[in-house]
Amino acid sequence: MRSSAPDILVAVWQVIATRGIDAVSFRSVAAAADVSVGRVQHHFPTRTGLIRAAARHMIDSASEAFPETDARTLLTHPFSGAEGRRSGTAVYYAFVAASATDPEIRRTLRDARAGVSEALAREVGKSAATRLLALAEGLTLHIHLGMLTSAAAQTLMGEALDACRRE
Template sequence: MPRVVDHAARRSEIVLALWGVIHERGLDGVSFRAVAEAAGVSIGRIQHYFASKEELIREGCTQMVVAAQSRYAELSRSGGPEHQLWTLVSGPVPSTRPQRLGAAVWYAYLAKSVAEPALREIIGAAIEDAGARAIRLLTTVRSGADGEGTDAVGARHGAEARSRSEHEALALLALGDGLAQRVVVGAIDGPEALAALAEEFTRRGLTPGGILD
């Protein structure tokens, strides 16, 4: 179905251009005209895919989440649950310039989400999704089983272990975000952030980087 692929590619191009505009001028600097110029397409082309500026901005936020999830899926594929957990928690720490730019766009969305319930919902769902995944992984790791998706193990361990995993998942994910924030502003660099995260994993009896297959 070449037409479908085409459409997806064109939408992606527009979203990429949108991110560039957000980085240059902020979310409030977004207009169909600005995005069209950045993408090198007509305004009509953008209107064909997005009914409003707001819809385009929301789609840009959703695609940031999708990009992060794809990156996680790819990086975590080759490892067990500890490796998956490490990949999830260290994911926000930018290690390349494009990733730092991406983080800047993400903070622009965070800033705007306070006033925009639609954005808050997208970001909130992504955070909840990562939280649920981290809880599953931690429950699995702590029970000594391997691989994600063996929820039965979690159930066996009971509500107490689950509650412990919930607290631990929140602490680890929040730490990853807080370290990422420091890398974005240049207070520490990527390797320093990962070292701090690795130390925290070790302190909790988890293997930093996890175990690759």
């Protein structure tokens, strides 16, 4: 039985990964977390707040897992084992889609991207950081859709990063 707020937020990710963001409800999250609906509502009084907190927790967890590091790691960490981690990518893109109508989720994702961009800019400059981040997002999507392997994406990103460093 998982009952802490972070455990409940991980259960939100599980629901999104298996059934989509529209399936997130107090009942579905409680079942995934093996807690009562009341426990979920105790931590998160509204469905919107629950989803927003889950998005924030995903960003915070990624930041903890990949503290400021070199440009290659910042850009390619979504590629490593991506074929086997489709659920994480699917959850991230569900939050990206939700950001179209939820300004708080949009701000959370934008702020996270800004932090990564700033870290990259210190190594390769602002313009190159912007280009490389856009490429990383596109490559991640291609891996998720089965259009590219992680290894191929790693190679393409390495080439792009090396080109930016030569500029």
